[in-house]
Amino acid sequence: MLTRLFSRIGRADAAPNGKINLPEQSTLIDVRNVVKIYETGAGKFLALKGVNMQVNTHEFVAVIGKSGSGKSTLVNMISGIDRPSTGEVFVDDTPIHRLNEGQLAVWRGKSLGVIFQFFQLLPSLTVVENVMLPMDFCNMYAPRERFDRAMSLLEHVGIAEHAHKLPSATSGGQQQRAAIARALANDPPIILADEPTGNLDSRTADQVFNLFSTLVQEGKTILMVTHDKDLAKRVTRAVTVADGEIVDEIRNP
């Protein structure tokens, strides 16, 4: 499964005639008729009302919508953090809705990089140790390669000089870059980000967004929840969620 996941990813190659050969596109995320009902003290709450959504390889998709519309619920269905009440979710043909917790943890660790608004770095580990954690957890890469790999990822996101600090000794923007490096640790084909710039000032948010654009150019597929209308204009497709439904979709040129 993994070799297949990785073989689909790859940079666009320049042919001898100078034309760019874009890698072929295929459906990577397939959300089918997903309904999510939360049981609350006040009764049942219908958070997703039969959502259908597909994301192709190499797309950069923004999910926008008001607070409480169901954006995080939708992303959590794809990461397997939460389960649909009914419906199906396939990620590269893996039926996420059917995996048990143990299978989910292993699958997620190798196939997805997840980024949250509040970074969720482990506070007692240094930045570089945080980035090594997914490799340790999934036993990916030889143990003695992990440190060098983590350092090169930190270089890629521009914070190698902060590698040995605790997260609390770095800025919000640096912590989010560390979280992005951690999300890339096992070279997953897909990055899911839930309001990754929601806690950053506009300049830092712009830098983090540019880093995402670079990752898409490098072959990643990104699904990003954002409140920022300007950022949503700079992705390949923006999907609007309202009251648990997809109500609009804009493809940017």
Ligand code: ADP
């Ligand atoms: P968004 O991310 O768009 O702000 P959410 O997906 O977090 O929205 O939430 C959608 C709706 O579902 C909201 O009305 C929220 O209160 C409700 N909700 C989210 N999580 C739970 C939960 N665990 N239990 C009950 N209701 C929830």
Ligand code: MG
């Ligand atoms: Mg949310």
